[in-house]
Amino acid sequence: MTDSTLWHVVLPTPLRKPFLYRMPTSLGAPEIGMRVRVPFGRRQVTGYLLAPCPTPPQASFEIKDILELLDDVVPLPEELIRFLKEAASYYMHGLGEVFKTALPPGLDRAVNGTLSTPSPTTQDFLGSPVATVTPPVLNAEQTAAVEAITSQLHNGGYRGFLLHGVTGSGKTEVYFNAIDTARSLGKGALVLVPEISLTPQLIQRYRARFGDGIAVLHSGLSVRNRRTQWQLLRTGQVRVAIGVRSAIFAPVDRLGIIIVDEEHDASFKQESRFTYNARDLTLLRAARAGAVAVLGSATPSLETYYNAEIGKLEKLRLTKRATSQALPEVTAIDLTKHHSGPGGQTLITQPLYTAICETLEREEQAILFLNRRGFAPSILCGGCGEVIRCRSCSVSLTLHRHPPGLICHYCGSRWQVPSKCPACGATDLCPIGTGTQRAETILSDLFSSARIARMDRDSAAGKKGEAILDKLRQREIDILVGTQMVTKGHDFPYVTLVGVLNADVGLHMPDFRASERTFQLLMQVTGRAGRDQRGGRAFIQTYSTPHPAIDLARFHDYQTFVKMELETRRELGYPPFGRLAALRISSKSPEKVQIASQRLAAELREIHRQQSNPGVTILGPAAAPLEKVQNRYRWRIHLRSHRYDLIRRLIEPVLQTIENPPAGVRIRIDIDPQSML
Numbered sequence: 021m022t023d024s025t026l027w028h029v030v031l032p033t034p035l036r037k038p039f040l041y042r043m044p045t046s047l048g049a050p051e052i053g054m055r056v057r058v059p060f061g062r063r064q065v066t067g068y069l070l071a072p073c074p075t076p077p078q079a080s081f082e083i084k085d086i087l088e089l090l091d092d093v094v095p096l097p098e099e100l101i102r103f104l105k106e107a108a109s110y111y112m113h114g115l116g117e118v119f120k121t122a123l124p125p126g127l128d129r130a131v132n133g134t135l136s137t138p139s140p141t142t143q144d145f146l147g148s149p150v151a152t153v154t155p156p157v158l159n160a161e162q163t164a165a166v167e168a169i170t171s172q173l174h175n176g177g178y179r180g181f182l183l184h185g186v187t188g189s190g191k192t193e194v195y196f197n198a199i200d201t202a203r204s205l206g207k208g209a210l211v212l213v214p215e216i217s218l219t220p221q222l223i224q225r226y227r228a229r230f231g232d233g234i235a236v237l238h239s240g241l242s243v244r245n246r247r248t249q250w251q252l253l254r255t256g257q258v259r260v261a262i263g264v265r266s267a268i269f270a271p272v273d274r275l276g277i278i279i280v281d282e283e284h285d286a287s288f289k290q291e292s293r294f295t296y297n298a299r300d301l302t303l304l305r306a307a308r309a310g311a312v313a314v315l316g317s318a319t320p321s322l323e324t325y326y327n328a329e330i331g332k333l334e335k336l337r338l339t340k341r342a343t344s345q346a347l348p349e350v351t352a353i354d355l356t357k358h359h360s361g362p363g364g365q366t367l368i369t370q371p372l373y374t375a376i377c378e379t380l381e382r383e384e385q386a387i388l389f390l391n392r393r394g395f396a397p398s399i400l401c402g403g404c405g406e407v408i409r410c411r412s413c414s415v416s417l418t419l420h421r422h423p424p425g426l427i428c429h430y431c432g433s434r435w436q437v438p439s440k441c442p443a444c445g446a447t448d449l450c451p452i453g454t455g456t457q458r459a460e461t462i463l464s465d466l467f468s469s470a471r472i473a474r475m476d477r478d479s480a481a482g483k484k485g486e487a488i489l490d491k492l493r494q495r496e497i498d499i500l501v502g503t504q505m506v507t508k509g510h511d512f513p514y515v516t517l518v519g520v521l522n523a524d525v526g527l528h529m530p531d532f533r534a535s536e537r538t539f540q541l542l543m544q545v546t547g548r549a550g551r552d553q554r555g556g557r558a559f560i561q562t563y564s565t566p567h568p569a570i571d572l573a574r575f576h577d578y579q580t581f582v583k584m585e586l587e588t589r590r591e592l593g594y595p596p597f598g599r600l601a602a603l604r605i606s607s608k609s610p611e612k613v614q615i616a617s618q619r620l621a622a623e624l625r626e627i628h629r630q631q632s633n634p635g636v637t638i639l640g641p642a643a644a645p646l647e648k649v650q651n652r653y654r655w656r657i658h659l660r661s662h663r664y665d666l667i668r669r670l671i672e673p674v675l676q677t678i679e680n681p682p683a684g685v686r687i688r689i690d691i692d693p694q695s696m697l
């Protein structure tokens with residue numbers, strides 16, 4: 021038996037070490053990227069051939085035989101395999117876990133049939149074909165942006181762009197033109213959009229432009245559809261893919277361009293298992309594939325903005341709305357001065373109330389934004405002053421009325437609304453604060469003749485959200501109140517008023533990005549108003565005035581905000597000036613998690629001392645601000661440095677500990693963490 025019959029195989033496990041198997045020659049001609057069935061413990065699993073192993077190790081273990089070669093066409097192109105390897109290495113995760121995240125579920129299971137089976141070309145699940153539209157004539161700024169991108173496409177090779185364009189400035193038209201050029205050059209295109217934006221409307225907009233030549237990738241599709249989309253791309257039958265973050269791993273053939281729309285959006289970061297950031301990986305994949313990367317936003321993340329400042333990305337600007345409409349006039353309402361509004365309620369102040377009345381009189385529409393779902397964020401006992409908390413998480417339970425119950429927004433557990441306090445038995449339980457359900461009730465009382473609808477995760481699950489937006493478009497809704505869901509989406513010409521009911525939700529979170537996120541959200545939501553010649557205005561109700569995130573959002577002044585915020589980050593050594601990694605330790609036992617965290621931190625400090633590595637600061641261990649979620653206690657160690665490689669050098673020696681934590685403890689590595697909770 022020759023040496024070349026040994027293969028490194030990627031298996032769906034979090035372990036970092038490669039697995040070695042023998043390939044019997046009778047199975048056919050193996051190639052890198054093919055799927056194989058192998059024995060693993062007492063089970064059989066599907067793995068991927070990673071690389072032949074020319075020099076067999078002095079194996080102290082028995083090397084088992086591969087049982088079956090599952091494909092006769094390689095499912096993973098080499099470019100993708102190299103990319104997955106680099107991604108795994110950068111994020112310090114096992115390749116098995118990365119493959120599991122990256123590839124559609126149908127691929128990593130032992131499925132019958134091979135990928136070479138002719139795939140259906142119909143995109144039935146996308147709905148009936150849509151009529152094509154004539155593209156608008158681009159304005160000067162759009163033309164300049166398109167020219168910069170397309171000339172790079174013609175020249176070939178990597179280049180990254182930041183397309184910084186205000187809301188409604190026609191960024192999508194720029195993407196369309198770039199994709200057109202890529203296609204005419206025989207190259208593929210990949211478009212990543214936030215989870216919340218991948219609506220049938222957006223897909224229709226792309227289909228109206230590109231017909232059936234697009235694949236759609238998101239987790240809501242059936243396993244079969246996801247596999248079909250994958251195959252269409254892999255075989256080059258379809259060259260344009262649009263999807264959410266995991267689409268960064270799509271096997272687009274001859275990749276020419278990757279576009280990330282709303283690149284600042286938090287949903288590009290995966291927060292569980294393989295914690296990657298699709299926006300960051302976009303630059304890596306494009307660079308390796310010699311493709312163009314375009315990161316688009318009205319409010320670029322500080323990381324991206326900084327990359328453009330230091331010349332890593334080329335900046336393209338769209339400073340005006342495409343339809344030449346002015347951005348809305350925004351007024352801040354100081355809630356410390358307006359304690360209550362009409363009818364004594366505390367949700368809608370008098371100025372906002374008046375504006376809503378005027379809007380209704382003109383038969384126009386209003387969007388009201390409140391970033392809290394449910395009826396009331398907590399229930400307080402008037403007897404003992406206790407707030408009712410989730411038994412599994414360290415958060416209060418949210419009172420819901422439709423349908424009634426107490427729900428934990430972290431673990432999803434649901435209880436009946438108690439008639440008395442579980443702690444002291446008192447019966448005066450008082451709902452505290454206002455969520456969207458309560459807001460809807462208050463609005464119905466205030467504006468009894470208006471047609472009011474609510475849009476949040478409870479009311480707009482699945483297709484229901486579409487129905488709500490359709491009604492808004494058809495002007496069957498006068499006032500729409502909702503969570504972040506109302507801040508995105510397409511233009512509604514009759515929406516001339518936007519109200520932010522409480523801008524402070526989120527602003528005071530223990531997270532250095534709280535201010536940036538609030539600013540982005542306010543810019544986004546106020547940008548919904550006045551997309552048409554009717555013009556628009558927006559009101560922001562807040563307790564935090566003056567506050568730069570709010571005051572600068574009022575004037576749509578991204579530049580000043582970003583300059584101030586960058587200054588703060590520079591002083592603190594936070595991203596984009598410093599790099600961060602989080603080691604997240606969790607356990608069902610509060611003692612175990614604490615001991616494991618302290619040991620890990622001690623180990624890190626010892627290595628730090630030995631390496632005489634002054635470039636890294638070790639912060640913690642400390643309990644996470646949200647200490648308990650789903651019955652697991654969570655601790656953190658943060659590593660901060662001006663250089664990624666220094667952080668890496670410190671983590672590498674503890675990988676053993678991380679992979680083999682004490683019993684009952686889990687340790688995860690999060691490079692470039694987004695969530696500080």
Ligand code: ADP
Nearest residue numbers: 156157158159187188189190191192193342343
């Ligand atoms: P963005 O993605 O920057 O928020 P969109 O691409 O959605 O903006 O464009 C906003 C609106 O302006 C859309 O209705 C679009 O069709 C329209 N639009 C874009 N470019 C032009 C143009 N050059 N002339 C006229 N209308 C345009």
Ligand code: ZN
Nearest residue numbers: 410413428431
């Ligand atoms: Zn919970």
